[in-house]
Amino acid sequence: MKPTLRARTHKLLHGVDRESHFSLLVHLILASAIVINVASVIFDSVDEYAQRYFVVFAVIEIVCTLIFAVEYGLRVWSAPEDPRFEGRWPRLRYMLTPMALIDLLAILPIFLWFLTSTDLRFVRIVRLLRLLKFTRYSTGLELMLLVFRQQMGIFGAASAALACMLVFSAGAIYLAEHEAQPDKFANLLDALYWSVITLATVGYGDIVPVTPFGKFLASIISLTGIGIVAVPAGILASAFNSELRRRETAYRHQASRQLLGKRLTDRVRHKLKSHQEELGISDEQAQSIVEDIRDVHRNESDEIFTCPHCHQPLHLELRDAETNPSPQKS
Template identity: 40%
Template structure:
């Protein structure tokens, strides 16, 4: 009985099998609750509203933390039956430990930890109220776009690290150079290399607030050179992410197209195969129109394959 409940919970959390509808409803409920929490935290920062509706904010936070805590514990308990461990030889304890250190589990813990500390620790921890906004990262679980971006960052971690390392070196060089050229003239702004880093950061990021600027001739020339270099430096991580993001999209579309071709080889897409295709489409984060376009491309590339409706799977020829 307990094992059946655990498997059902895993099905709901992953929106699979007979619990798919309940899974979608549960996800919609949690997304609504997360948005409501973020809105409540923002409104609570207004002193007049915080004073007038203090009881409501407190009760709402208690209920939310209770729900998020139950969800977190339930996910940990049911993690042994998740798809990622379907072919794993790990023991249930090791599976749960593996799940606990996963990014989404860490985000779930961060979502409830600040509030738990506020209620349990008898100190003034009002600064933790702001950290409750990190709860919005729980939406990553339900956003295919955010998951795609996280996958992109993970795959390009080494390239991004190299880019940021180069930017750090240039930052130190820029701060050191402007310090040598300007510290005698403007000791209040360029009196040390750490102080000069503020100018280097806003210059390298092309923000240019104008609150700290060089006044000597050599300082202005050096500042111009750094400004020109900064245009290329900022574009490096942006280009890496954009290129990898596009590659991730291409991989997902290729995966869907390959599945379509495989299912169309016998000339028939039955109801179960259509359900399988739709599940893959949702998993890959593709829209109905995009999936239909990919199916049309597969049919055009292979004229012997028949034309099917992307919604019902009926033959259109």
């Protein structure tokens, strides 16, 4: 059965078909629009450029917003083709997903610009959120967001420990430095600012303890911060590596099924390429896995048709029991 127009639209917008020039062109236009629009927002914040190239920036904004609006409309229209939104209100449920909300935010600034008196600086910041749309075209960013979602509980525990350390260190440095520097550590908020800067970095030098006990506390807090802040980074690196290994294993499983007893034909290559793109596997990794699987199959074939004692090729003869019956015992 030939796919419907809605099904083809959904497939076009939710994946890059490298065999189709039209699919590559569409995704290239969308990705380029994001980059060009964000670059224009950055240069538009410079007063000299904003006045000199006002028309250019306005045209870029209108054209890019039109592209994003068409993309958003097509995504909403084709949402029922996604199995995740089967049932009632598929389009509404799609519109409430995080990426759909980002797409909506991408087309709202132009209405704020023309229809309201909102501060243009706020509009610029909202327009910069369009960069989040780029996660659709970057496997690395998509993988990073997936890892964040998977490790949300562990990150929450590490963040809670970091928050406790910030509050305790702010209270301690406030008690140690308030009397000596009432202008620097006037309240706990000032102390908390110093605590954040000291735990996350080595401090900016704008607020420095002067009492002996304050200096001792600052040394302990700085050393502790190295370990506490490094924990989320280690968790992220470990989870990222585990997800990459899981994807490589999944690709190896798919490649083993495709290559089992088959030659590496164009049809098999196309299927493997599709699995590779879905899992975000690089060409080097995919080639290494395929070569490894083919070597294993080749070795298994050698073991089957080779004598385990003399390692000479076996000559198998298949006999038909009906045409060549075994001799009967008398």
